[in-house]
Amino acid sequence: MRIDKFVxxxxxxxxxxxRLLFDPGKFSFVDGRVDPAVFSDVSTIVLTHGxxxxxxxxxxxxIVQASGATLVGNGEVADKLGEKGLSVTVFEEGERTFGAFRLQAQPVAHEPILSDESPQLTAFLVNDVFLNPGDSFDSRLDRFAGVEVLALPVMAPYLTELTVHAFAKRMKPKSVVPVHDGYARDYFLRQRYDVYEPYLDKAGIKLHRPMAPGDGFDVSDHD
Structure with missing residues (x-):
């Protein structure tokens, strides 16, 4: 399996x-660093929340017009995108297969934010190798502890360095790919990664450091 990050x-x-695409949100496209056309060959698009x-x-x-990709998300995502004329395959819990990707869906709670409403959030485990928790450190994710690769939110209104480090140690992945950091300039991303890396190393966790859009890494697939 290859994992590439696009902001x-x-x-x-x-x-x-x-090819499966997770969470192509506005931060990826707002400044022109990523062109949606680069995803014209994806087969499945999975959305953790709205x-x-x-x-x-x-x-x-x-992307859907160019690729014919299947959109996958929870009921709230389906309702939001349905208003825009986009059809979503609703998948909120259990296991389903999309091409080469076997997904386990886990309902979780979004981390607390300054908002009157919390979105419906679904975490996904892919092929028993990669865990995308969305914006959640929910204890229900603990059943996936020891996963090979964890998508780790490293910047957000709902977290601190300490909560990020504690979540990573709790989940015990072999490696992490940092996410939720698209509003930071590159020099600050490097600084953030420099802060986290030695502490993750001490816990036996490798930090991948994708900087430019499309940077990524290979990971062995258990299948």
Whole structure:
């Protein structure tokens, strides 16, 4: 499996000719660093929740039109995108397979934020190798502890360095890919990664450091 990052929480997973895209949100496209056309060959698009930094209806419409990809998300995501004329396969819990990707869906709670409402959030485990928790450190994720790769939110209104470090240690992944950091300039991203890396190393966790859009790494697939 190949994992490539395209700013913030937008991740593309590749196995052979199959490509799955997570959370192409507005932060990925707002400044032109990523063109939706780069995703014209994805087969599945999975959306963890409906916040605009995780879904961009205009970009999604372009990607789906070019690729014919299947949109996958929970009921709230389906309702939001349905208003924009986009059809979503509702998947909120259990296991389903999309091409080369076997997904386990886990309902979780979004971390507390300054808002009157909390979005419906779904975490996804892919092929028993990669865990995308969305914006959640929920204890229900603990059943996936020891996963090979964890998408780790490292910047957000709902977290501190200490909560990030504690979550990573609790989940015990072999490695992490930092996400939810698309509003930081590159020099600050490097500084953030420099802070986290030695503490993750001490816990036996490797920090991947994708900087430019499309940077990524390979990970062994248990299948």
């Amino acid at each position: 913030h929480s937008c991740l593309r997973l590749t196995i052979g000719a199959d 916040h605009p930094d995780h879904i961009d209806p205009d970009a999604l419409a372009r």
